[in-house]
Amino acid sequence: MRTTHAARRTAVTALTTAALAVLPLTGGEGLVAPAHAAPARTGAPAQQDHGQWQGGWATSPQAPAAPFGPNWSQQGFADQTVRQVVRVSTGGTRARVELSNRYGSIPLRITGATVARTDDGASVRPGSLQQLSFGRHRSATIAAGSELTSDALPFRTRALESLTVTLHLAGPTGPATFHLMSSATSYRAQGDHRADRGGAAFTETSESWYYLTGVEVSGGGAPRRNGVVAFGDSITDGVGSTPNADNRYPDELAERFAATGKPRSVVNQGIAGNQVTNDMDWAGEKGVARFRKDALGEPGVGTVIVLEGINDIGASGTGAVGTPSPEVSVAQLIAGHRSLIRQAHAKGIRAIGATLTPIGGSSYDSTANEAKRQAVNDWIRTSGAYDAVVDLDLAVADPTDPARMTPTYDSGDHLHPNDAGYHAMARSLDLTGF
Template structure:
């Protein structure tokens, strides 16, 4: 989804989305020795996640040198064990990691007393993230409550350019002055971050059977125009509903947000690398490789419509065929897949009757084709009943394309919890 400084729609990438996109973008590897520990651990589920993108355009990399990052992430479900997934999948050079600690965030860059735990990789305190790779840490004992704010402290001993990053965090994180402060309860922040470099998933281990829901999408899932540091994206609201509106015996469901602002279903935005690889290309990494993946909500395609130079019935057919590809791949892993209708956008600067016609065709197919296990009607949740081609003003984030907090909450309430509790 374009941000506030959108440019005119670019010509879609000529790279076909039907090319070989089924291989994982980069190997997800357990460090030597971690395999034995992971095999003996509890069952794993994602409590938090973000989709990596990059590398950033030349001259706009995040750079660090002998500094500690304290990255804040809001979890969904709780457990008694934890591990993290670090990624350099978009990098072209290896990244040295000096130390990694995980604790509970109290406020700002300060941790809950006694909660910080050192993470290891094959028993080693540090590791190297090779270019194009990702690593899971060894498991560690850590009691994590549901809806906890987590703090991942990452010491980078050398000079590093963060080529792999989730750009639109809507969450403040912190960068220290020179030195290793990963084990410290509090760090003095030299500057703040509003993105997540290197960190792509936090998993919890538990003896209780559960599941993970992955929200796959663009900026309407990433949370553009939601309130910073308030966790008001629609997946956040859904995670809270699962905690407060289901009984103690209900299946615990972690919610992992794999939305990327600007992302498309069918092709990459060549001039905006932080919009990520298209959903079909990144699907294995961001969906199938997520711990405990069982449910999938697909809300993507509006950028394919907005940036099309020839929005017509053929584009609608390409989008619906892309959905069928995602559904088929998810079902090879036994996942249940829910199709979400595309939100209205009349009033947005690139709105046109032709683009609206494509959206209507796609939504009609989502509702009637029977391709999904269920349909989540986000369109109906946020549209203006008196003019269904636009967002309800009280749920409009201001650009007529992205909801505000109330709109994101309405979207979460459109998800029947009965779909996720059995």
């Protein structure tokens, strides 16, 4: 195996070089949760049928932050409607959504919610809009630090179909749990517009997702534990890809499965700026701590692809934003990867290691950082610790200068791929290996 959008991408590059962290990995595991970690889920409906479901779409929740300029997370919402568009990787005859208040400071009141087939922009297709319920009620309250899954809804979906989820938030929510880098447009309207077919009322936009962390599907056939979770940082999150085009590498992988006539659950649990070994005050809990919640808890997951560590290397000792990130050694980073592998195996989940992609010419480029990247990649390729390896480094490296990304795959910052680069990454995975 192998915002303006340009301005925002530049900001992401600058900030991913400034990793901000608190708890360094110690003792090889480093699984003690930080002070801001969420408690166990409370108040959620029983999920006895969890094994019948597949992840259609998912994203990792983050604490409110605005490292690139204003978004809606820190202020939250009050008598507003948020409409968000996502694409499911596989289909079914039933659907349900997951909402998260993991980083909320007060209970979150969902006044009402709907799901529909996406039309154009904030519009939805005529006749497709349906009300969601929670424990047979149209409204619900999610305790601070918790998640909530809606009731199952008869709703036929096809693989690679776009759905629109709309939330009406009548009362003040306080700061919002969100996902910073969505590479997709979310829409906001004043008042209650959850049942609107048209998008005229949705006059505000954001390139983040709010509260919505999953769309699950079932009824597409016998339940199978063959879902794929892509876990990582901004290169998994899709920074550098065209917004609203679903060209992140996990999207491209889902398209490859669908093209075979056998769609499969492929969900993206990347967070831009995330590290394996250090918590980030704008880019999420460290990978070894969030892995269990964000990756291993997905329904039907059988394989996790791990592509993470470039921020541990490139951001060491820098701190343009937030708390400076401590130096991370190759040994510490490898220990972090071993922790991820152990966690996956403890759940009976296969772990595929992805080599770290080139940094030559980027803000991470230095002799010391390149030596670390090569050492980590050598370990991923040769240690046998992972169940399989996908050489994403080789997939996008310039054959004439392997420390750099192939120019036609480069988004322009020499760190993040463009659409063609993400396509090449997905193409390098051997589907039979899943």
